Amino acid sequence: MHSPVLSDMLRSRDWILADGATGTNLFNMGLAAGEAPELWNDSSPERIRRLYRDAVDAGSDLFLTNSFGSNAARLKLHDAQSRARELSRMAAELGREIADAAGRRVVVAGSMGPTGEIMAPMGELTHSEAVEIFHEQAEGLKAGGADVLWVETISAPEELKAAAEAAAKVEMPWCCTMSFDTAGRTMMGVTPADMARLVDRLPYGPHAFGANCGVGASDLLRTILGIATHDPSRPLIAKGNAGIPKYVDGKIHYDGTPDLMAEYAVLARDCGASIIGGCCGTMPEHISRMRAALENRPSAGSPELERIAEILGPFSSPGDGMDTPARERSTRRRRRR
């Protein structure tokens, strides 16, 4: 087992501040659209160090490595499928270097994003192939010195199970978040309650779990509230986007200000999340404001949905995805042959 730094930290603190966006920050450093950011672990390590250092300097207790897409399925699109392990290892090594020089305890979380494939039986990717893809990435992250694996932005339950199996194979502690972006559910229809059940049944369970990305900060907190009612036993993770992307003067700009994200961080804690960070659009200035707010603002108890909407803006859908109507059928249901 790797160093239990995350579980130690979770035991001794009420909240842990994670980092912000990886993509948005790298694009600001000149990453071109369509370019694989993980290639920079090799070709521009100084920029990746800066990404990590900015997060640490802004007050993050935990940051994600630049390895979201360093799995064979994603790298294949850049003809770099043979480099999954190597690029993952480099991402973690650079992270280790920055964390060890931080002068305080900082967790290096090895990011593992989705394969981008649809899994069988709907799609082509089989369970064993998916496990192997994640396993290869996890081995690289472990070799590079990551403290914990961080499976994120997942939509399909099958994919989460495959990633869990890979974490078990490398015997690393792990965390996971899904992206709830479709009327309160994930793209594949998983509700917050479904996720809680899914995580509960995993033979090799995560240290913490929750939600990231999705549709903006309000929706994300509604998801956290939904998970919290179904599984209050494990630490919860909230990593929401800095608002909604807007098109301004030929560029995309997330409308969530540092002040808004500070409000979001406090509300996330009050909703029951203990690992709190941002996702797309969240820059170092957001993170430092979030840190100050978490340190200075006392808990006001779990917020009502109305209060979340009042402070962070309206929800993108009326429901939280958990009370979905069913269709009345005109014919008899047939027996499966």
Place this chain on the structure above:
Amino acid sequence: MDDNDEDDIVLSELSDEELVPQMFDDLYDGLKEEIEEGVRILLDRGWVPYRVLTEALVGGMTIVGNDFRDGILFVPEVLLAANAMKGGMSILKPLLAETGAPRMGKMVIGTVKGDIHDIGKNLVSMMMEGAGFEIVDLGINNPVENFLEALVREDADILGMSALLTTTMPYMKVVIDSLIEKGMREDYIVLVGGAPLNEEFGRAIGADAYCRDAAVAVDTAKTFIERKHNLLAAV
């Protein structure tokens, strides 16, 4: 599933009036073999291919699409339904071409330059095919020339562009601006989609519409094609 509600069903014993709603439900449940069988039965009974397509398959996929839009069905169920639809279409396609059936419309679709995320685009393609549209899929990472060339070559009605990354979204405007420059913008219906987009963005870049999901894309395409036909009829 409640066993009491289940029954063995012999499709060939059903009347046309019973068979079509049964096919709607079989599509809904993603039963490919049953859909293929249903299509063959209707053809054997003398239905013209175009009628099988519009009344049985498109009718069924409309229900799937509506329930996807309303958050009753999700991507996995839609993929299974689309797969069943495909089974039926593979029988109908050659027959439709032979019989010169009317066209719903043709769409050129792809993710824009820099964007390699294609699950959403593939869903739109499947749902559009399910609604009877012809699809020319350019795949991922398309520069402006690919879109323009395919629109002309295919004599398409609709351009569909998809972007998942906030950094690639502005490229949609590059494509639309090129259409305007070449005087081609009015010839095509331009629909855009992708998780980070919204209506405001669609308007800002000069698209005809932003489509929140694949079901909305189908509805929007139908509305615009109808409007185009009405305009032509009025001239």
